[in-house]
Amino acid sequence: MKHLYKFAFLTSIFFANNLHAQSLAPLTVEKIMRDPKTWIGTSPSDITWADDSKTVYFNWNPDKNPSDSLYAYSLASKKISKVAPADRRRMTGKNGIYNRSHSMRLYEKNGDLFIVNYKDFAIRQLTNTTERETNPAFSLNESAVIFERGNNLFSITLASGLISQFTDFKTGTKKQDGKPSEQEKFLKADQLSMSQVLKERKNKKDDGKKITDADKPARPKEIYLGEKNVSNQQLSPDGHYVTYRLTQADKSAKSTIVPNYVTESGFTEDIPARTKVGAPESESELWVYDVRKDTARKVATETIPGIYDKPDYLKDYPKQDSAGKKKERKVIFHGPFWSDNGQNAVIVIRSLDSKDRWIMSFDPATLSLRLLDRQRDEAWIGGPGVGGYPQSAGETGWLDDQTIYFQSEATGYSHLYAFNITSGKKTALTSGRFEVQNVVLSKDKKNFYLITNEVHPGEQHVYRMPATGGMRTRLTHTPGAHEMTLSPDEKNIAIRFSKSNAPWELYLLDNASVKNTQPVQLTRSVSPEFLSYPWREAKVVTIKATDGQPIYARVYEPKQSNGKAVIFVHGAGYLQNAHKWWSQYFREYMFHNLLTDKGYTVLDMDYRASSGYGRDWRTGIYRFMGGKDLTDHTDGAQWLVKTYGVDPKKIGIYGGSYGGFITLMALFTTPDVFTAGAALRPVTDWAAYNQSYTANILNEPQADSLAYRKSSPIYHAAGLKNNLLICHGMVDVNVHYQDVVRLAQRLIELGKNNWELASYPMEDHGFVEASSWTDEYKRILKLFEEKL
Known part of the structure; x- marks a missing residue:
């Protein structure tokens, strides 16, 4: 036993020294780009509650298995256990x-x-x-x-x-029995007039058919859809009406194909992919089937206020602006959403050009629509709880049988509103220079549970607020981000929380207590190896842009500067990364720690169009991507020179997707600001990207060609003067590999020789193989080490 204790003691010393040695060992690309599951750990996700509110379920992987498993935390035993497959199969379904x-x-x-x-x-x-x-x-x-x-x-x-x-929808068209010709009509009448027996038999057959038809039970009307698709079928609460949406796909819309070169078969295989922006869009209609009258009617749209309005950008194209007669814009219907008593309904209508969202009361008996609220944005409708695409209804519900609630950016920030459909009174339930980012209504409809960023744009906290508005009670306090899942009995809230240098963990918050208690941590997911390195909590700062606006940013400060700096550009455009919680760009976060260890100053900016800052910031790139979003980064470069003494000739820039696009625009249009740049999976021509994202920001290329010319890097490639690395997955079904192939040909024809392209044959838009991540970031590091 003595020897056993001695062995355990020596072993603990060995592991402690080993961890200390690891903490002193420098970060390497090979280390940080390993499979995160095997060396960082897996955060809990997909949080749900048992129906009895006694157990919290979540996906987790503390044992580093090939895939996550389901785990449960018992409020009674205060213990976490893995849910057996048999028990998992017996569990109730989610949501509902x-x-x-x-x-x-x-x-x-x-x-x-x-x-x-x-x-x-x-x-x-x-x-x-x-x-x-x-x-x-x-x-x-x-x-x-x-x-x-x-x-x-x-x-x-x-x-x-x-x-x-209730319905009998059928594809195709109803087969019509051929109408008899005049000759056939004459012969039939002639036969019946000549033969009494024939006439009697026909009358007997007709009488029998009447009796048979009378005995048949009532069946719903056959409704033939032709080539249209039916969706969103709803029965009205009184059972008298069925509302449904019909969509007609335009078969002329051409889809793209992504070739897959490395396959099991040994042959090149085609991956069907999306259409490109500007392709013909599907037509959508709202119909009402009257169950009692056995009739179906289409809801007209010509009475929707502003349905004929043209967007302001057409003023740049006089021929289009004055062409032809007024034309109804295409719309998509969401709902109806019925009050609890079944007497009132509202419908959310979105224009496909994303300029308008209408909330209207709806009467299925008369098909009438009455405007309750209209939000018009000459850029595009969006924001938290509003939805950035026409296919989204946004946050909508009923507070009582007369009052709806919804979110709107009417003030420039997404806030919660109530509207009484009888009095027409609209009430702002929240207000201020912040966003309401998540809304849950309590089961008794007396309180809202909100997540907002009112404390700081880089923090997200949970609040409880009366359904009538007023004072909000803050339930979380630690700087970072909080996600909430309310228990069915509403006595507890499962919280996912993270800080900028600590991944997400699961916590439990007592919602029934009158005291403002702190959440209790339930999981500890991060590995000792990951914790052995002192990961930096980047400083959140504001930088004044050229137009006077504050840009929120994260800066990584080296202990001893080498005079060099790297600016990271996050992807997605509408995304937030200069915040105080664990980033989805965790690999980039670790890479920034590596760069900072080497003496680089690293800047990570929430440039124009990033989320979390309201409507004006969100739409700051309308009709010009690579405009204010790029000058925000050149302003950041100047700030680095002034604030940290960075050598203006030693500033690099990199990013993926939208970040790759900005990197190209930076090197092509501001070549004297950045000495080197790495563009990862970049968009090179916005006319080659998708409809839902691109048309919001740049309209459609055939209608607003000026916006696409200004915004697409391929038109500015002649400006490349410094060092460019491009990395792209060859089976990318989001930003197609064709984008960089076209740009490569353009650079070749321009005679540029200061660029290189690294291709990844088996990677999609988001890389999955550690070897690919490692190769990519070794190239990025080499670029900055050699060229800066």
């Missing part, structure tokens, strides 16, 4: 729909429908079929469940189990 009193929850699991009773948490299976039942909802009196099967709408009566069908 509550009845009005929250005493039952309806959900779908594996294509079947279930209902859980919160009195005893008994589970009742409603369907067990090979077909898939989806989108369940309670009927108005909660005696039945409405659901979709195939393209059609059904109900199941909870007491008897009777299944009834």
Whole structure:
């Protein structure tokens, strides 16, 4: 036993010394680009609660298995355990729909429908079929469940189990029996007039058919869709109307193809991909089927206020601006959203050009629409809770049978509003120079749970606020970001929290206590090896832009500067990275620590169009990508020179996706500011990117060619003077490899010789192989070490 203790003691010393040695060992690209699961750890994710509110479930991987597993934290035992596969299969489905009193929850699991009773948490299976039942909802009196099967709408009566069908949608067109010719009509009439027996038999057959038809049960009307697709089928609470959306895809829209070179078959294989911006869009219509009258009618759009409005940018194209008669813009309908008493409905309508969002009351009997709220943005509608694309309805719900709530950027920041549909009174429930980023309404509809960034744009905190607005109670306090999952009984909140130098962990917050308690940490996911290095908490600063606006940024300060600096440009455009929580760019974060160890000053900016800063910042790149978003970075470079004494000839820039695009624009249009740049998976021509993202910002290329010419790097490639590295995955289905191939040809024709292209044959837009990450970042480091 004595020897055993001695061995354990020596072993602990060995591991302690080993960790100390690791902490002293310099960071390398090979080390930080390893599979994060094997050496950093895996944060808990996908947080859900058991129906009885006694257990929190989450995906986790503390054992470094090939994939995550389901774990559970018991509030009773205060212990975490792995959920066995058999227990996992018996669990209730996620999300679902509550009845009005929250005493039952309806959900779908594996294509079947279930209902859980919160009195005893008994589970009742409603369907067990090979077909898939989806989108369940309670009927108005909660005696039945409405659901979709195939393209059609059904109900199941909870007491008897009777299944009834409300719609009979069919693809194609109805086959019409051929109409008899005049000759056939004459011969039939002639035959019946000549033969009494023939006439009697026909009358007997007709009488029998009448009796048979009268005995048939009522069936829904056959509605033939042609080539259109049906979606969003809903039964009105009174059961009298079915609303549905029909979409007509434009078959002339040409899709792209991404070649895959490294395949199991040994042959090149094609990956079908998206269309390019400007391709014809699908037509969308809202229809109402009157169950009692057995008729279907389309909801007209010509009475929507502003439906004929043209966007302001057309003034730059006089021929387009004055061409032709007024034309209704294409729209997409969301809803209807019904009040609890089933008497009122609202519909959210988005224009496909993203300039308008209307919230309108809707009467299915008359098909009438009445405006409640209109948000118009000459750039594009967006922001938290609003939705950045026409396909999103945004945050919408009912506070009571007369009052809806929704989010809007009407003041320049996304805030929560209430609107009484009877009085027409609109009330701002929140206000200020911050964003409401997440909204949950309590089950009694007396409180909202909000996540906002009002403390600081780089922090996200949870608040509780009365549903009528007013004073908010702050529930979280530690600087960083908090994500919340409210328990069904609303007595606890599962919190995911992280800091800028510490990955996400799971916490539990007591929501029932009157005291303002701190969340209790449940998981510890990070490995000892990762913790052996003192990861920096980057300083969050503001830099004054040329136009006077404050730019939020993170700066990594070296202990001893080498006079060099690197600016990192985050991707996605509308994304935030100069914040106080764990970045999704964690590999880049570690790379910045490596650079800082070598003496570099590193700057990471939330440039124009980054999220978290309101409407004007979000739309600051409208019709000119590579404008203010680039000058923000050149302002950052000047700030580094003035503030940190960086050599202006030794500043590099790099980033991926949108960050790669900015890197190209920086080296092509401001070549004297940056000595070297690494453009990773960059967009080189916005006319080659997708519709949903690009058309919002630059409109469509055939309509606003000036915006695309200004914004696309390929048109500015002649300006390249300094050193450029391009890295791109060859099976990228987001920003296609074709983008950099076209740019490479352009650079060759321009006679440029200070660039290189590294291709990754098996990588998509987001790399997955550690070897690819390592190769890419070794090249980036080499570029900066040699050229700066």
